[in-house]
Amino acid sequence: MANDDSGGLMSSAGLVRYFDAEDSNAIQIDPRTIVALGVATGLIVIVARVLMVL
Secondary structure, three states: OOOOOOOHHHHHHHHHHHHHOOOOOOOOOOHHHHHHHHHHHHHHHHHHHHHHHO
16 A cells, blocks of 8 residues: 555645734734624624514
8 A cells, every 4th residue: 555645734834834923914803802792792683582572
């Protein structure tokens, strides 16, 4: 049998370097803000559904 070396680690090395890079021009959002927006959106949907039933 031939040794099938697909080079998985080598082929993903560029992506790892790309996603690990910090870009000073990128939008910086606090993770707590994302969670708060998700909770607020969920509450708005729940309230809207309750009001539609009434």
